[in-house]
Amino acid sequence: MGSFRVKGKVKALEGDNAVAEAMRQINPDVVAAYPITPQTEIVMTFSEFVADGLVDTEFIAVESEHAALSACIGAAAAGARTMTATCGPGLALMWEMLWIASGWRLPIVMAVVNRAFSSPLNILCSHDDSMGSRDAGWIQLYAETQQEAYDNTIQAVRIAEHPDVLLPVMTCLDGFVLSHTLEPVEVLPDEEVRKFIGVYIPVYPLINIEHPVTYGACAFSDYYFEHKRPLWEAMGKAAKVVADIGREYGNLTGRYYGLVDAYRLDDAEIAIVILGATAGATRVAVEKMRQHGIKAGMLRLRCFRPFPAEEVAEMLRGKKAVAVLERVAFFGAEVAPVFLDVATALYLRGIHTQLVNYIYGLGGRDTTPEQICTVFQDLADIARTGKAGPIFRYLGLRD
Amino acid sequence: MATATEKAKINLKEISNQEDKLAPGHRLCTGCAESIIVRQVLHAISDPVIVASPTGCLEVSTGVFPFTAWRVPWIHNAFENVASTIAGVETAYRSLVKQGKVKDKGIKFVVFAGDGATYDIGFQWLSGVLERGHRILYVCLNNEAYMNTGIQRSGATPKGTWTTTTPVGKVFLGKQENRKDLTTIVAAHNIPYVAQVAPHAWRDLMTKVKKAVACDGPSFLNAIAPCPRGWRYDPKDTIALSKLAAETCVWPLYEVDHGIWRLNNKPAEKKPVVEWLKAQGRFAHLLRPGNEVLVDEFQQAVDRDWEKLQRLCECPS
Numbered sequence: 001m002g003s004f005r006v007k008g009k010v011k012a013l014e015g016d017n018a019v020a021e022a023m024r025q026i027n028p029d030v031v032a033a034y035p036i037t038p039q040t041e042i043v044m045t046f047s048e049f050v051a052d053g054l055v056d057t058e059f060i061a062v063e064s065e066h067a068a069l070s071a072c073i074g075a076a077a078a079g080a081r082t083m084t085a086t087c088g089p090g091l092a093l094m095w096e097m098l099w100i101a102s103g104w105r106l107p108i109v110m111a112v113v114n115r116a117f118s119s120p121l122n123i124l125c126s127h128d129d130s131m132g133s134r135d136a137g138w139i140q141l142y143a144e145t146q147q148e149a150y151d152n153t154i155q156a157v158r159i160a161e162h163p164d165v166l167l168p169v170m171t172c173l174d175g176f177v178l179s180h181t182l183e184p185v186e187v188l189p190d191e192e193v194r195k196f197i198g199v200y201i202p203v204y205p206l207i208n209i210e211h212p213v214t215y216g217a218c219a220f221s222d223y224y225f226e227h228k229r230p231l232w233e234a235m236g237k238a239a240k241v242v243a244d245i246g247r248e249y250g251n252l253t254g255r256y257y258g259l260v261d262a263y264r265l266d267d268a269e270i271a272i273v274i275l276g277a278t279a280g281a282t283r284v285a286v287e288k289m290r291q292h293g294i295k296a297g298m299l300r301l302r303c304f305r306p307f308p309a310e311e312v313a314e315m316l317r318g319k320k321a322v323a324v325l326e327r328v329a330f331f332g333a334e335v336a337p338v339f340l341d342v343a344t345a346l347y348l349r350g351i352h353t354q355l356v357n358y359i360y361g362l363g364g365r366d367t368t369p370e371q372i373c374t375v376f377q378d379l380a381d382i383a384r385t386g387k388a389g390p391i392f393r394y395l396g397l398r399d
Numbered sequence: 400m401a402t403a404t405e406k407a408k409i410n411l412k413e414i415s416n417q418e419d420k421l422a423p424g425h426r427l428c429t430g431c432a433e434s435i436i437v438r439q440v441l442h443a444i445s446d447p448v449i450v451a452s453p454t455g456c457l458e459v460s461t462g463v464f465p466f467t468a469w470r471v472p473w474i475h476n477a478f479e480n481v482a483s484t485i486a487g488v489e490t491a492y493r494s495l496v497k498q499g500k501v502k503d504k505g506i507k508f509v510v511f512a513g514d515g516a517t518y519d520i521g522f523q524w525l526s527g528v529l530e531r532g533h534r535i536l537y538v539c540l541n542n543e544a545y546m547n548t549g550i551q552r553s554g555a556t557p558k559g560t561w562t563t564t565t566p567v568g569k570v571f572l573g574k575q576e577n578r579k580d581l582t583t584i585v586a587a588h589n590i591p592y593v594a595q596v597a598p599h600a601w602r603d604l605m606t607k608v609k610k611a612v613a614c615d616g617p618s619f620l621n622a623i624a625p626c627p628r629g630w631r632y633d634p635k636d637t638i639a640l641s642k643l644a645a646e647t648c649v650w651p652l653y654e655v656d657h658g659i660w661r662l663n664n665k666p667a668e669k670k671p672v673v674e675w676l677k678a679q680g681r682f683a684h685l686l687r688p689g690n691e692v693l694v695d696e697f698q699q700a701v702d703r704d705w706e707k708l709q710r711l712c713e714c715p716s
Binding site for chain 1: 458462463464465486490492495501506524531
């Protein structure tokens with residue numbers, strides 16, 4: 001396919017509306033969803049599209065998130081292009097179903113508007129929800145901006161349905177920070193989106209009466225293990241597909257996406273690894289540090305599942321000190337989930353960078369460029385002295 | 400309101416020549432009522448069907464990889480969510496037909512679920528699907544306990560029944576609570592068609608299936624499903640017990656057809672409930688000397704429900 005750029009129309013959209021707009025253009029056969037703050041606007045906006053006849057979608061306004069994913073699984077198994085959206089507690093309620101969706105290799109696309117887990121009750125952003133389900137066999141993309149939330153939604157359909165992949169995809173966006181703030185979003189012409197995603201041809205549609213299939217047979221010690229292996233293999237192949245489709249989307253729109261997104265990393269001596277919207281504040285902090293002559297850089301993980309270990313390791317190779325910033329409350333391990341994967345990727349390739357782990361922004365607490373600058377200053381100290389000090393740290397936590 | 404298919408004849412000869420959609424060779428217990436009911440239901444539907452089952456006896460006995468006993472498309476998702484799962488399938492089909500992506504072949508969507516998945520863990524999912532009006536037939540294979548996991552109480556277990564979680568102890572003799580009247584609860588959703596059925600009354604059952612699948616909306620059949628293992632009786636007596644359930648009015652056969660309550664089988668002589676109790680080991684403790692009051696209580700509960708049902712069937716509006 002030759003390189004060409006399509007001019008979209010720039011609209012002021014909140015993240016939720018940007019996702020809903022992408023869903024309208026994708027025009028899935030079935031959407032089953034349950035409203036939950038801060039995802040509600042996706043469901044409300046999409047309901048308006050349904051009410052106005054702007055989509056062909058059959059929308060099931062279910063009575064819970066568990067029912068939402070259950071119905072999506074039924075619809076996807078039947079052979080329908082299927083989408084949903086949820087957040088925090090809703091994703092927790094879907095928990096059991098996540099594994100069945102991936103186990104059946106159903107290309108469901110689900111927006112996850114990241115929200116903190118109770119207790120205490122909180123409706124604002126942490127990544128507890130998607131991080132908690134990171135091993136469920138779903139591909140996970142994290143958006144930095146409203147534009148990316150829109151772009152990821154469209155790409156996710158292609159990734160999920162790719163014959164080498166056939167896995168469900170979560171497109172994550174930070175609750176309120178992205179979901180409820182207005183930014184300019186370039187929206188593609190409808191026909192370009194439809195051309196990009198193409199026609200969906202299901203592999204084993206349940207509704208094919210002539211060739212009856214059984215979905216959901218049980219398998220015990222004799223066959224269970226063999227059923228799981230293809231998921232590892234599909235995840236293994238998914239990284240290339242995510243990268244390829246990000247490139248193809250770039251050729252179409254001028255907005256290129258990879259597994260990771262490096263910012264001033266090439267000559268950086270110290271770096272922050274982060275995912276989600278706080279990458280924006282991190283870019284500002286990088287610039288401030290650079291103004292003071294400190295060679296700071298950022299590595300943003302756009303794709304967290306599959307984990308782009310090779311890219312992460314190669315991009316962090318030679319850095320003197322690296323901080324992994326995480327918006328997640330996870331207990332019991334020495335460090336948080338992203339750190340574990342980064343450290344593993346480095347260790348397995350013999351890269352011995354000084355690593356530290358910061359927990360930031362839980363429950364929607366704002367994280368400023370100034371705070372992130374203090375992380376870079378810590379990293380500069382570590383780089384100078386060669387001493388990491390405590391590995392696990394808090395950022396923006398009151399004493 | 401009578402539908403066109405209501406009068407449809409059930410032709411036994413014709414049925415006997417049809418292929419079973421549930422193949423022999425499944426792993427259900429000898430004497431299990433479930434395969435009998437499933438085959439009765441599927442023989443009554445001439446259109447193509449897609450079947451869904453939640454986790455339970457039927458599921459673990461008919462779909463064990465690499466085998467399947469289903470000659471029709473079949474889907475098992477999890478224990479609690481069969482209603483939402485089949486609603487997803489039905490919605491997908493409706494969407495694809497509407498868009499012209501697939502041809503309309505008049506597919507019917509049928510659930511076979513145990514009482515655990517229906518009365519208890521899947522109750523919310525069922526209620527949601529009924530309220531939203533999905534065009535499905537939901538058949539509850541009601542054996543009055545969680546038989547698949549080894550005879551534990553359910554919301555369908557009658558008061559006084561022995562199960563492994565309501566054992567007969569020194570202080571408590573069996574289940575201490577009344578069963579839930581799920582058929583009435585389902586009827587309260589104001590769906591087009593609701594009925595109680597039993598496998599001995601196969602003509603009644605199959606007639607009701609025909610009415611149910613002709614409805615433009617959800618339909619629900621609650622089928623009593625005698626279980627030799629859980630009820631503690633000789634497997635040869637399954638159909639006899641089904642009959643006894645109706646004759647004692649423990650399981651009356653009735654329907655709520657577009658809001659009209661109708662008794663389908665009023666026993667000429669209502670048999671005393673003790674006949675029902677003494678036929679099953681799960682009630683053996685009730686018949687021990689000194690426990691007569693418990694038998695009386697059982698009888699009173701059956702009488703009360705029967706009176707109430709008769710009143711509902713007398714006053715259709």
